[in-house]
Amino acid sequence: MRIRVVSSKEEINSLGRCEKIVHLAFRPANKDIFTLVRSCPDLKAIHIPSSYIRTVSNSTKMFLDMQGIALLEGDVWGHRKDINEYSEIRPEVLDRIQEFKAEGLSEPDMLGRLGRETRLSRDLLKFLLKEKAK
Structure with missing residues (x-):
């Protein structure tokens, strides 16, 4: 993306x-x-x-x-x-979102882990989570 x-x-x-x-x-x-x-x-x-x-x-x-x-x-x-x-938002970030969803992590847990791993802003990560849900 x-x-x-x-x-x-x-x-x-x-x-x-x-x-x-x-x-x-x-x-x-x-x-x-x-x-x-x-x-x-x-x-x-x-x-x-x-x-x-x-x-x-x-x-x-x-x-x-x-x-x-x-x-x-x-x-x-x-x-x-x-x-x-x-x-560029690396494809690995989107893959990690899919992995976390498959693991059944809650949104706050996903945001915390993705924030530490990617250094992307919390709002951008929330947006990506919503986009991947569509």
Whole structure:
């Protein structure tokens, strides 16, 4: 699974229509989020760093909820945008989710173990669990 990393608001208009998960590495204004949703009709989630997510307005959160788009808190650790515009979630992470489900682990236990193993944010892991359940 790939997460498109966007470093500036100018990049939003250059995104492909098929992007599913986008990480905003800048402090987005409401207008930037609305533009992103319009540019990417297949968008399932917007991933924003913890320090920036607090500035997203309640009306924007409500809009995203009505659109069925998850707002995820977290960062993409160790990613270098100059090398690749996408951050990859390794297939092994999705395999581990399947293994934990087969073992009958509860969601909090899965989130704890996956968080330690992958260093992915808790919100992103919750999103992946829901996506794998579909």
